[in-house]
Amino acid sequence: MRAPFTKMHGLGNDFVVFDARHAPLAMTAQLAAALANRHTGIGCDQLIVLVPSSNADLGMRIFNADGGEVESCGNASRAVGLLLGHAARIETLGGIVSAEPAGGGVAVDMGKPRFEWQDIPLAYAMDTLRMPVGWEDLDSPSAVNVGNPHVVFFVSDADAVDLARLGPQIEHDPLFPERVNVNVATITGPAAIRLRVWERGAGLTRACGTGACATTVAAIRLGLVAREVSVTLPGGALNIAWPMAGSIRMTGPAAESFRGTVDLAAYGATK
Template identity: 70%
Template sequence: MRTPFIKMHGLGNDFVVLDAREMPLPALSAQMASAIADRHTGIGCDQLIVLEPSEAHAFTMRIYNSDGGEVEACGNATRAVALLHGEAATIETAGGVVLALEPSEGGATVDMGKPRFEWDAIPLDYAMDTCAMPVGWGELENPAAVNVGNPHVIFFVENADAVDLAAIGPEIEHDALFPARVNVNVASLVGPDHLKLHVWERGAGLTRACGTGACATAVAAIRRGLVGNRVTVTLPGGDLIIEWRERESIRMTGPAAESFRGEFNWDDFA
């Protein structure tokens, strides 16, 4: 079975998109998703995205990290599929419904929904203040936690570039405090309403950009009074603009692009 795919990226956070909205695909296992994502023996990507029909919305977006695990949300992928869809749309995900507002040739603005801060919505293993958690791992202390469709923990430091996130990220991701594991964000304030961010993604590791990480970090910084309601977040792959006011949903604006299209033999990865 020859299966078409679309390779896309948002700020270098790259995806293989399988469009099953009109032609269903066979069942996709975690092992197959991981094999497709493998950069040496597969097509290669940070996330595999599967688009499927939805009864209530324009379509459903399923998201698989490069380890094969299915996750709830991906901000960069949302912008990418909004660009692919070509018009405003509501998109069903495992983390809730997101709204593509303004797809354009160079990217999109998407409404990522309302953040959640309750300890059991992150989720955490036990109750604590999620604005300034009384916990730490080495030099990283007193993080914030935000759920933006998937769980994030955010550390504000003097210099985000100086943190060895590749070393500490896996330890925090798998800590028993986070029963669903967690995405790990390290950010520093580099100017008025301007943050620099590095992200260790749950199930994917270090990536050039993480849209939900940028959303979670901006929201945490706004809650702490570090920035205003419109924030530029600079990731290794480039900039995202995040806007949020208390009790409202998060809006994210940034680029997305199609890289190339191709086909693969489904049985090669099954």
């Protein structure tokens, strides 16, 4: 039961990609977590399964390192766009995104952000632009759904925040019934943001495309930056643009690391 895979990354946010468009692959949370394990598996932040789609050119299933299936992943969308080598519409649980080669990297139309409390979702109604909640020194975040849920805290020094400790507390707070991605950001110029992300189900990551999109949208709504910015994450920079009332466009690099095959039965696959 050996299956081919491609190891890829976008700014260090890494993926194991299986192509199941022509040969079905029964992926489970347990199997995804076992393959994502960096000590005993292949190792990745997210495991991606490409599948057929009746609504787009192909579908993309996304499993975090803990095995949980999630709605959207911006860096993975760029990686899949690179793997395909041409423009394509990709169906995810969070909606359809469009990827195309652009300027030595890949550009992705991430769709329109959502702001209503029930669309994040939150456990109860509140203002999502300046949420009246806080966790220690992190307070008054903005909430944005960009295919998956995010909260964004703007701070004077994103690097000084103990995100490894506060991130899981916020992710699992009952306020977020589907958990949440946690972003801490510092505005460094009228078109520049420095960002760190605690990713739901994956932990601290070197880059998060949806986090960069959510943070940019929140900063624009608060009047902190222009409508096109450079977002610098630990793994590198992404260009994010959000035209007035339009879709978010994310542009940045992606890379293929290597290809291989894996014996899925050794990791618990039954067929």
